[in-house]
Amino acid sequence: MLTVRQGKAGKTRRVHLTGSLVRALEPLPRPGPVIGGTQTAARQRLKLIAQKCDTTYRGWHAFRHYAGTRLVRQTVSLEHAARHLGHATLGTTRVYAKWSDQALPTALADW
Known part of the structure; x- marks a missing residue:
């Protein structure tokens, strides 16, 4: 920690x-x-x-955006990313975490 x-x-x-x-x-x-x-x-x-x-x-916010995006892609959880980045709302986290175009098809592939 x-x-x-x-x-x-x-x-x-x-x-x-x-x-x-x-x-x-x-x-x-x-x-x-x-x-x-x-x-x-x-x-x-x-x-x-x-x-x-x-x-x-590119500034420290670029590091935060990268971390948020990577964490959401890896865990598929806005909640985990929000907690890690210290955000009070998921709306703020959505700005930091860019969704992968492949995230939904990958998640649904094994259904």
């Missing part, structure tokens, strides 16, 4: 981490901010991570 501060109100919540993220974070010193203690520091750290991964930095 990771404690995150988010949003304009700086709400704090705990989120589950993926196995690959846990392994990637293990070498970092603790305690202290993982991504950054301020928005500017977080932005700089994420730009560096994108550069090291040889990808274009």
Whole structure:
């Protein structure tokens, strides 16, 4: 679990981490901010991570959209994605989670 501060109100919540993220974070010193203690520091750290991964930095919301979309596609659950992203309503999660054109036919294939 990771404690995150988010949003304009700086709400704090705990989120589950993926196995690959846990392994990637293990070498970092603790305690202290993982991504950054301020928005500017977080932005700089994420730009560096994108550069090291040889990808274009598109802002942290792009990471959230990707995570939401991937989680919905994998679990077929807006509820799981909403809880992971910290959304109070499923309507907000629908914006983040782009539906796969194949999701419905795949789900119905074995009926």
